[in-house]
Each structure stands twice: as structure tokens, then as C-alpha cells.
Amino acid sequence: MTRPYTILSAAMSVDGYIDDATEERLILSGDEDWDRVDELRASVDAIMVGANTIRRDNPRLGVRSDKRRADREARGLPANPLRVTFTASGSLGNDAAFFRDDNFVVFGPPAVPLPVMLADLARRGVRRLLVEGGSAVHTAFLTQNLADEVRLAVAPIFVGDSRAPRFVQDGRFGTGRMVLGEIRQAGDCTVMQFFPDADRYWLRQCIEESRKCPPSETAYPVGAVIVGSDGREISRGYSRETDPTAHAEEEALAKVSPDDPRLKTATIYSSLEPCSTRKSRPRSCAQWIIGSGIPRVVFGLREPSRFVVGAGFEMLAAAGVTVVERPDVAPEVKLVSTLYG
Ligand SMILES: NC(=O)C1=CN([C@@H]2O[C@H](COP(=O)(O)OP(=O)(O)OC[C@H]3O[C@@H](n4cnc5c(N)ncnc54)[C@H](OP(=O)(O)O)[C@@H]3O)[C@@H](O)[C@H]2O)C=CC1
Ligand SMILES: Nc1c(N[C@@H]2O[C@H](COP(=O)(O)O)[C@@H](O)[C@H]2O)[nH]c(=O)[nH]c1=O
Numbered sequence: 001m002t003r004p005y006t007i008l009s010a011a012m013s014v015d016g017y018i019d020d021a022t023e024e025r026l027i028l029s030g031d032e033d034w035d036r037v038d039e040l041r042a043s044v045d046a047i048m049v050g051a052n053t054i055r056r057d058n059p060r061l062g063v064r065s066d067k068r069r070a071d072r073e074a075r076g077l078p079a080n081p082l083r084v085t086f087t088a089s090g091s092l093g094n095d096a097a098f099f100r101d102d103n104f105v106v107f108g109p110p111a112v113p114l115p116v117m118l119a120d121l122a123r124r125g126v127r128r129l130l131v132e133g134g135s136a137v138h139t140a141f142l143t144q145n146l147a148d149e150v151r152l153a154v155a156p157i158f159v160g161d162s163r164a165p166r167f168v169q170d171g172r173f174g175t176g177r178m179v180l181g182e183i184r185q186a187g188d189c190t191v192m193q194f195f196p197d198a199d200r201y202w203l204r205q206c207i208e209e210s211r212k213c214p215p216s217e218t219a220y221p222v223g224a225v226i227v228g229s230d231g232r233e234i235s236r237g238y239s240r241e242t243d244p245t246a247h248a249e250e251e252a253l254a255k256v257s258p259d260d261p262r263l264k265t266a267t268i269y270s271s272l273e274p275c276s277t278r279k280s281r282p283r284s285c286a287q288w289i290i291g292s293g294i295p296r297v298v299f300g301l302r303e304p305s306r307f308v309v310g311a312g313f314e315m316l317a318a319a320g321v322t323v324v325e326r327p328d329v330a331p332e333v334k335l336v337s338t339l340y341g
Contacts, residue, residue, distance in 0.1 A: 002118075002119060002122060002328075002331070003115065003118035003119060003121070003122050003146065004045065004046070004118060004121055004122055004126045004127050004128055004129040005127060005128050005129070005148050005149075006118070006129045006131060006141065006146060006147050006148050006149070007040070007044070007128070007129070007130050007131065007147075007148065007149040007150075007151060008131045008133075008138055008141055008142070008147045008149065008150045008151070009037065009040060009130055009131065009132050009133075009150075009151045009152075009153075010132070010133050010138060010151075010152055010153070010167050011028035011029045011033065011037075011152075011153040011154075011155055011189065012028065012152060012153070012154055012155070012166075012167050013028060013154075013155055013157050013158055013159045014154055014155070014156065014157065014158060015158050015159055015160060016166045016167055017159035017161070017164040017165065017166055017167075018133060018134060018135065018164075018165055018166065018167055019056075019134075019159075019164055019165050020159050020161060020164045021161045021163035021164045025056065025057050026159070026164075028153070028155035028157065028189075029153060029155065029186075029189060030155075030186075030187035030188055030189060031187060032186040032187030032189070033153050033155075033186040033187055033189040033191070034064070035065075035186070036153075036186045036191060037153075038063060038064045038065050038068065039068065040130060040151065041061075041062070041063050041081060041130060042063045042065070042068035042069070042071070042072060043128065044081050044128045044129060044130040045077075045081055045082060045125065045126040045127055045128050045129065046081050046082040046083070046084050046121060046126045046128075046129050046130070047061045047081050047082070047083055047084065047129075047130045047131075047132060048083075048084040048085060048086075048129060048130070048131045048132065048137070049061065049084075049085055049131075049132045049133055049134070049137065050085065050086070050133065050134050050136050050137035051085055051086065051087035051088075051089065051091070051092055052134055052136065053132070053133055053134045053137075054085055054092055054093075054096050054098050055091075055092065055093065055096075056134075058096055058097050058098075059097065059098070059132070060097045060100070061080075061081075061083045061097075061098065061132070062080045063079065063080050063081070078103060080103060081130070082103055082104065082105060082124070082126065083098055083103060083104040083105075084104070084105050084106075084107070084117075084121065084129075085098065085104075085106055085107070086106070086107035086108050086111075086112050086117060087106065087107075087108045087109055088108055088109055088110055088111035089109060090108065090109035092106070105121075105124070107120070114140055114141065114144055114146055115144070115146070118146065131147070134165055135165040135166060135167065135168055135169050136169060138167060138168050139168045139169045139170075139171045142168060142171070142173055142175065142196060143171040143172055143173060143174070145174060145175070145196070145197055147196050148195070148196075148197075148200070149181070149193060149194070149195055149196075150178070150192075150193070150194040150195075150196060151191060151192070151193050151194075152167070152191070152192045152194070153186065153189040153190070153191045154189060154190045154191075154192070155188070155189050156188050156189070175196040175197060175198075176198060177198065177231060178194040178195060178196050178198065179194065179195040179198050179201045179202075179231065180192070180193070180194060181193035181194060181195055198231065199267075199269070199298050199324065199326060200326065200328070200329060202225055202227055202267070202269040202298070203269055203271065203298060203299075203300045203326055203329045203333075204329070204332070205223070205225050205236070205269070206222075206223035206224055206225055206236075206248070206269050206270055206271040206300070207223060207271050207300070207329075207332055207333055207336060208223065209223025209224070209225065209236055209237070209238045209248070209271075210222050210223035210238055210239070210248070210271045210333075210336050211223075211336060212238045212241070213238045213239045213240055213241075213248075214240045214244075216239075216240065216244075217339075219239060219240070220239070220272055220303075220337060220339055220340065221238070221239060221336050221337050221339075222238065222239045222247065222248040222249075222270060222271050222272045223236070223237070223238045223239075223248050223270070223271050224236065224237055224238070224247075224248035224249045224251070224252040224268060224269060224270040224271070225252060225268075225269045226252050226253070226256060226263070226266050226267070226268050226269075226294070227266060227267050227268075227269065228262045228265065228266050229262075229265035229266065229267075234256055234260070234262055234263075234266060235252045235253075235255035235256050236252050236255075237249075237250070237251025237252035237253075237254070237255065238251060239251070242254075245280040245281060247274075247275060247285050248270060248271070248272075249268060249270055249274055249285040249288060249289060250285060250288060252268065253268075253288055253289075253292055258292065263292050263293050263294050264293050264294075264295070265295065266294050266295075266296070267294070267296040267297070267298055268289055268292075268294050268296070268297050268298075269297075269298050269299070270285075270297070270298075270299045270300075271299070271300050271301065271333045271336070272299060272300065272301050272303055272333065273299045273301065273302050273303045273310050273312045273313055273325070274286045274289055274297060274299065274312040274316065275303065275310060275312055276310055276311040276312045276314070276315045277310075277311075284312070284315070285312065286312040286315040286316050286319075287315075289316060289321065290315075290316065290319040290321060294321070295320075295321060295322060296321065296322045296323075296324070297316055297321055297322070297323045297324070298323075298324040298325075298326060299312075299313075299323075299324075299325060299326070300325075300326050300329040300330050300332070300333040301329075301330040301333040301334060301340065302325065302330075304340060304341060313325065
């Protein structure tokens with residue numbers, strides 16, 4: 001693991017502010033939303049905020065519920081997650097609640113690149129990280145594509161003052177349209193879950209699908225999902241789902257009519273590079289995809305040359321298909337099977 005699974009969390013007004021412009025901290029969440037945040041805090045290994053949030057809010061960043069702290073301890077975890085911050089200035093104030101016991105880590109000064117900080121947290125055993133703001137920190141994670149999830153609670157109030165901090169600052173958010181996950185109500189707040197990197201999200205769906213594959217000593221577990229240009233799933237499948245020699249891409253394609261007009265603008269995701277040669281069948285997955293008219297393929301792991309030498313990427317690209325390889329997701333694909341080596 002090169003970095004923890006990272007969840008960004010914020011509460012904001014309907015006009016997008018996470019605080020007002022006064023010295024006093026603005027509470028946006030009501031009791032039910034604080035309880036939701038508490039549950040989220042109890043589910044992570046570490047909670048991070050920026051140095052300015054420590055200076056302005058003096059947060060405790062602990063799990064408030066006695067039961068949740070006890071449950072964590074019963075699972076062999078510290079009662080509270082590790083508290084994390086970073087600072088370029090080094091000015092934090094020793095009496096901050098952040099320093100109330102030794103369950104914390106401070107990165108910097110000087111300024112630390114986010115990937116370096118995240119790699120260090122991963123080495124400390126942090127697998128799941130909650131980032132609670134503020135604006136500068138959220139902007140850094142999102143513009144560097146280092147957030148796996150965003151949980152936004154919208155409180156039914158207006159701040160109406162552009163001097164106040166917003167959820168994010170100006171920046172280049174390369175996310176495109178995010179994937180909308182769950183929407184729920186917490187008291188009078190509306191909580192939305194987003195997955196900022198749609199390709200990463202769908203590849204992870206493929207990985208989950210691949211876990212369903214009947215085991216085989218001679219073929220990898222693979223999952224595939226076909227997604228329309230509107231962001232909606234068209235179909236999915238996994239290797240050996242209906243036949244011992246079927247591949248995931250074939251299974252997903254078999255569930256769609258070849259005349260379905262959505263295919264002409266769809267993306268097919270596969271945890272593994274689509275195959276270019278087959279031992280068991282005449283047609284490779286790359287050929288099936290080219291024949292289907294799907295114009296874009298995204299995969300996680302290049303096919304290791306264990307069973308056949310894969311050239312699916314090259315075959316698809318030569319046919320004019322846009323092919324995206326996501327090496328950042330490849331380690332997660334490999335975790336599914338020892339066959340990947
Ligand atoms: N409603 C909500 O959910 C939340 C609201 N808030 C609000 O957000 C506001 C604070 O946000 P904001 O002012 O943007 O500040 P942040 O909390 O995002 O902290 C920014 C600080 O982080 C440090 N920093 C940034 N990048 C790096 C880096 N690469 N390496 C090391 N340190 C770095 C710097 O600290 P330094 O200056 O020390 O160098 C920088 O000033 C407050 O008003 C707070 O109330 C905060 C959290 C949640
Ligand atoms: N104001 C605000 C949030 N602010 C966040 O909560 C932190 C303080 O929590 P605590 O550790 O309990 O003191 C604060 O530093 C900031 O990260 N969060 C929310 O979900 N809703 C809110 O309305």
C-alpha cells in the first residue's frame with residue numbers, strides 16, 4: 001500500500017462556506033450529523049486537519065462516544081485515531097487540544113509534499129485516513145487526486161459573506177464529473193458521498209466483482225464493468241461467471257444487446273488488461289471490445305506473462321480505442337489473487 005484510503009469530510013452552508021468570517025467557530029452540523037461524523041471518526045486509523053484549523057478551532061479530533069471508543073479498544077485499536085497535521089510555519093501552540101496526549105504526528109516544518117506524508121502514514125500502519133479540512137487541505141488533496149471519497153454535509157443555512165472560507169479554494173480540479181454515492185439525511189443536514197476519480201471508482205468495482213470468480217489455477221480472477229457516458233452502469237461480469245472459459249469482459253458484453261446505442265460512447269473497465277490471444281476460445285477480449293464499438297477501455301493491471309503474453313493494450317490502441325492504464329490501482333488488483341505474483 002502506497003497511501004491510505006482517504007476520505008475528505010466537511011460540513012458546509014448551502015452557499016458553500018465551511019465557517020463564517022468571525023473569530024467564533026461556526027457550527028454547521030446538528031446533533032445527528034455530529035453523531036454521523038463521530039461514527040466516521042471511529043472507523044478510521046487517523047484524522048488529519050490543517051494547521052490553520054488547529055489554530056482557529058482547537059479541535060479535539062477524538063471519538064466522542066464512549067461505546068465507539070470501547071468498541072475500538074475491543075478490536076485492539078487505540079480508543080482514538082491518530083491525530084495528524086502538517087505545518088510549513090511550525091506555529092501551532094503547545095497548549096492545543098491536538099497535543100493532549102502523545103497520539104499525534106506533525107509533518108513539517110518545512111512544507112511536506114502530500115504524497116510523502118501519505119506514504120509515511122501508510123508505513124505507520126494507517127490504512128484509512130479521515131481529512132477534516134480546512135479549505136487549503138481539501139484543495140490540496142483534491143487537486144492532487146489524493147482523495148478517494150468526499151463526504152459533504154450541507155447545513156440548511158446561508159453564510160452570505162465571501163470573506164468566509166469555502167469548502168475549497170480556487171484550483172485545477174481534474175476530477176471531471178464525480179461519481180455520486182450515497183445521499184442521506186442527518187437531522188436537518190443532507191449528506192452526500194462522492195467518489196472524485198470516476199475511473200478509480202469503477203476499477204475498484206471491477207476488483208470487487210473479481211472476488212466472485214470461481215477459483216482457477218490456470219486463469220486470473222478478473223472483473224469488468226461497462227459504464228455509459230452518463231456515468232450509469234450498463235452491465236458487469238466476472239471471469240467464469242457462466243462458463244469455465246469465459247472472461248470478465250465477455251460476461252459483461254454478453255449482458256448488453258450489441259445494438260445498444262449506449263455502447264458507442266461507453267467505457268469498459270477491467271481489473272486486468274483485456275486479453276489479445278486466447279488458448280480456449282477463438283476471439284480475444286480485445287477483439288470483442290473492438291467489435292462492440294466501445295471507444296474507451298480502462299484497466300488496472302497489465303497482464304503478467306504467466307499464462308500468455310498479453311498485448312491487449314496495443315491491439316486496442318491500434319484499432320483506435322482510447323486505452324487508459326491505471327498503475328495506481330494495480331497493487332489493489334494484485335491483492336485479489338496470489339496468481340498475480
Ligand atoms: N465546516 C467544516 O467542516 C470545517 C471547517 N473548517 C474551517 O476551515 C478554516 C481553516 O481552513 P484554512 O484556512 O484553509 O486552513 P487549513 O486548516 O486547511 O490549514 C492550512 C495550513 O496547513 C499547512 N499546510 C498546507 N499545506 C502544507 C504542506 N504541503 N506542508 C505542510 N503544511 C502545509 C499550512 O500551515 P502553516 O500556516 O502553519 O504553515 C497552512 O496554512 C477555519 O475557518 C475552520 O473553522 C475546518 C475544518 C472543517
Ligand atoms: N464546524 C464543523 C466541523 N468542523 C470540524 O470539526 C473539528 C472540531 O471537532 P472536535 O474534534 O469535536 O472539536 C474542526 O476542527 C473541524 O475539522 N465539522 C463538522 O462536521 N461540522 C461542523 O459544523
